[in-house]
Amino acid sequence: MSVFFGAIADDFTGATDLAAMLARAGVAVNLRIGIPDSTDDLAPFEVIALKSRTLPREDAVSQVRAALKWLRGAGAERIFWKYCSTFDSTAQGNIGPVAEAMMTDMGVSQTVYCPAFPENGRTVYNGYLHVGDQLLSESPMKDHPLTPMRDASLTRLLRPQVRREVGAIHLPTIRAGAEAIEAAMMRLAEANVAHVVVDAIASEDLDAIAAAVHDLPLLTGGSAIAQSLPELYAQAGALSRPAAPATPPSLSAGSVVLSGSCSAMTRVQVGAYLDQAKGFRLDPLELASEGVLPARRWLAAQDIDAPKIIYATAEPATVAAAQEKLGVARAGVLVEDALAQLALDARNLGVGRIVVAGGETSGAVTRKLDIDRLAIGPEIAPGVPWTFCKSDDKDLAITLKSGNFGSPNFFAEALALLERV
Ligand SMILES: Nc1ncnc2c1ncn2[C@@H]1O[C@H](COP(=O)(O)OP(=O)(O)OP(=O)(O)O)[C@@H](O)[C@H]1O
Numbered sequence: 251m252s253v254f255f256g257a258i259a260d261d262f263t264g265a266t267d268l269a270a271m272l273a274r275a276g277v278a279v280n281l282r283i284g285i286p287d288s289t290d291d292l293a294p295f296e297v298i299a300l301k302s303r304t305l306p307r308e309d310a311v312s313q314v315r316a317a318l319k320w321l322r323g324a325g326a327e328r329i330f331w332k333y334c335s336t337f338d339s340t341a342q343g344n345i346g347p348v349a350e351a352m353m354t355d356m357g358v359s360q361t362v363y364c365p366a367f368p369e370n371g372r373t374v375y376n377g378y379l380h381v382g383d384q385l386l387s388e389s390p391m392k393d394h395p396l397t398p399m400r401d402a403s404l405t406r407l408l409r410p411q412v413r414r415e416v417g418a419i420h421l422p423t424i425r426a427g428a429e430a431i432e433a434a435m436m437r438l439a440e441a442n443v444a445h446v447v448v449d450a451i452a453s454e455d456l457d458a459i460a461a462a463v464h465d466l467p468l469l470t471g472g473s474a475i476a477q478s479l480p481e482l483y484a485q486a487g488a489l490s491r492p493a494a495p496a497t498p499p500s501l502s503a504g505s506v507v508l509s510g511s512c513s514a515m516t517r518v519q520v521g522a523y524l525d526q527a528k529g530f531r532l533d534p535l536e537l538a539s540e541g542v543l544p545a546r547r548w549l550a551a552q553d554i555d556a557p558k559i560i561y562a563t564a565e566p567a568t569v570a571a572a573q574e575k576l577g578v579a580r581a582g583v584l585v586e587d588a589l590a591q592l593a594l595d596a597r598n599l600g601v602g603r604i605v606v607a608g609g610e611t612s613g614a615v616t617r618k619l620d621i622d623r624l625a626i627g628p629e630i631a632p633g634v635p636w637t638f639c640k641s642d643d644k645d646l647a648i649t650l651k652s653g654n655f656g657s658p659n660f661f662a663e664a665l666a667l668l669e670r671v
């Protein structure tokens with residue numbers, strides 16, 4: 251079998267989010283952690299999870315290029331570049347530089363940028379990204395530990411990241427339907443606009459955009475636009491493979507929640523779970539002085555079947571204070587390394603169900619657990635599926651939750667759902 255559709259995600263929760271949306275659309279998806287060594291056991295839809303969101307630009311570009319080469323070598327002619335629905339990036343990138351490098355490698359002159367995910371409250375209107383009823387720049391994303399988003403204009407965010415022209419298609423044209431969108435894309439192409447930001451405030455807008463652009467070899471965006479694609483490919487006769495849902499392995503009962511996300515929703519979720527679970531708080535300053543041993547001892551002393559959470563999740567002022575003393579990168583790495591080590595300990599203690607909050611955190615955890623492939627299981631919340639995998643030959647269920655996704659009781663809901671499948 252060769253790959254039909256290949257996607258590259260700039261973080262791990264983003265990759266499971268995209269894989270969940272494709273699985274929801276009824277296609278078989280493989281989620282790979284990093285670039286695979288071989289092209290064995292291909293699925294028609296392959297998603298490669300990278301941890302490139304906050305890498306130096308050149309490193310992100312070279313990792314994505316290698317992933318693109320693998321996907322195209324495996325047969326993929328339709329490529330998707332998945333970034334965050336809140337357009338998480340630094341002033342230098344990496345969304346734009348990566349897209350531009352992919353365009354060069356694929357010989358493509360135009361692509362769209364569609365981060366909107368209305369089901370999760372991310373909408374784009376007049377080129378401005380909103381989170382719920384707030385502009386991105388006024389939302390809690392303005393205080394993100396690694397990629398604080400201080401502007402909501404997607405064209406303004408993108409322009410300094412790319413060399414070619416940036417343009418936009420606004421809602422009246424989107425609402426006029428697929429043909430109007432195609433015509434607008436052509437007009438922009440004639441004006442040499444390579445990067446087209448599209449408005450979308452509802453799922454119908456995503457359907458119209460997908461209908462207009464599904465034939466482009468390269469699409470970019472959040473996960474929501476991808477949900478409309480399989481049906482369009484099937485209608486065009488290009489795809490006819492029903493998916494078999496992943497069967498959960500037999501898992502040991504123990505569970506742990508590991509949270510390195512400081513997003514507003516994760517803070518609420520951690521607070522809610524602490525009402526019913528035992529908790530250990532990681533502090534980067536303590537990690538710098540004492541290491542992770544106290545947390546490892548705490549975990550080893552817990553009842554394996556009891557609900558428990560280890561979290562570095564903290565309010566913006568606490569995060570800022572730690573970053574001031576340790577530097578942003580070191581504070582992040584101390585927490586990520588600690589949570590990754592604790593995930594390994596949990597697995598070795600016989601825990602079979604692991605909930606991870608945060609994209610960077612998920613990258614660190616899955617790497618430490620040496621997981622190279624995840625099968626997509628049931629969706630817990632929009633964009634957050636359970637996944638099943640092997641780590642050191644042990645069966646694990648792991649969910650990688652994007653910082654701001656899920657309801658306030660997400661952690662308990664996730665574990666309860668696993669009881670029912
Ligand atoms: N108390 C803390 N002080 C400083 N940095 C922290 C603290 N807690 C977590 N971090 C770091 O903040 C970063 C959070 O990023 P992460 O991607 O894991 O979460 P997120 O951005 O909320 O999730 P997503 O990318 O899925 O939206 C990580 O690098 C983590 O190590």
Ligand SMILES: O=C(O)[C@@H](O)C(=O)CO
Nearest residue numbers: 263264267334335609652
């Ligand atoms: O698109 C989103 O919001 C998520 O999949 C994500 O990328 C979080 O890191």
